[in-house]
Amino acid sequence: MTLIIREEQFGDEAAIFKITEDAFRGKPYAGGDEQILVDRLRDQNALVLSLVAVDDEKQVDAPPAEKTVVGHIAFSIAINTDGSAPWYAFGPVSVTPERQAEGIGAQLINQGLTTIQSWGALGCILTGDPKYYSRFGFAVSPDFSPANEPAEYFQLKLLSTTTPTGTFFFHPAFYE
Ligand SMILES: CC(C)(COP(=O)(O)OP(=O)(O)OC[C@H]1O[C@@H](n2cnc3c(N)ncnc32)[C@H](O)[C@@H]1OP(=O)(O)O)[C@@H](O)C(=O)NCCC(=O)NCCS
Numbered sequence: 001m002t003l004i005i006r007e008e009q010f011g012d013e014a015a016i017f018k019i020t021e022d023a024f025r026g027k028p029y030a031g032g033d034e035q036i037l038v039d040r041l042r043d044q045n046a047l048v049l050s051l052v053a054v055d056d057e058k059q060v061d062a063p064p065a066e067k068t069v070v071g072h073i074a075f076s077i078a079i080n081t082d083g084s085a086p087w088y089a090f091g092p093v094s095v096t097p098e099r100q101a102e103g104i105g106a107q108l109i110n111q112g113l114t115t116i117q118s119w120g121a122l123g124c125i126l127t128g129d130p131k132y133y134s135r136f137g138f139a140v141s142p143d144f145s146p147a148n149e150p151a152e153y154f155q156l157k158l159l160s161t162t163t164p165t166g167t168f169f170f171h172p173a174f175y176e
Helices: 013-025 034-043 104-120 130-136
Strands: 005-008 049-055 067-081 087-095 125-128 153-158
Touching: 005 104, 013 034, 013 049, 013 067, 013 087, 034 067, 034 087, 034 130, 049 104, 067 125, 087 104, 104 130, 130 153
Parallel strands: 087 125
Antiparallel strands: 005 049, 049 067, 067 087, 125 153
């Protein structure tokens, strides 16, 4: 089955919620509310890019989204205290447990980064395992970390020649 990466459409919300919940369930680093965070970002118009990985719908007879959406990534705006803009953050990123380690997460991340770069992004931040995200060009950047994030997991990838001088904030929806 061909995998398609496309923007979230009306009707995908429940599938995205379930994939995120399933992907993070039982993970020692999970907050347990990652699926609710995606809904909060959407409700607050902060989900500036929401990509889903979908098994080719044309090949599935009248599929409910729950069966065909196999991955999701959320991008939101991040703020730097130096006033430079625009910066983006990504996360949560989730792949349904049965389909992990097939490269779906990498496709979602790469397509998302390409899209925000085409929008003029100065760079992108995230909190996550450096072992995974270093392959996409992210570097642990404690000097730029928000005070309320674990600095050893805070990472930045520059997408421009601008180096920030301040620290970052994720969207307030991350902390509700
Ligand atoms: C993280 C995640 C989105 C990656 O998607 P994926 O499609 O499974 O990943 P890919 O196939 O692109 O890459 C697989 C590689 O990622 C590694 N990997 C997957 N999750 C990882 C994690 N949380 N930390 C470190 N490495 C991870 C795998 O070991 C594998 O490594 P290898 O290429 O050296 O063998 C997916 O595994 C997932 O949903 N995990 C649970 C939710 C989660 O942890 N989200 C991110 C929180 S920061």
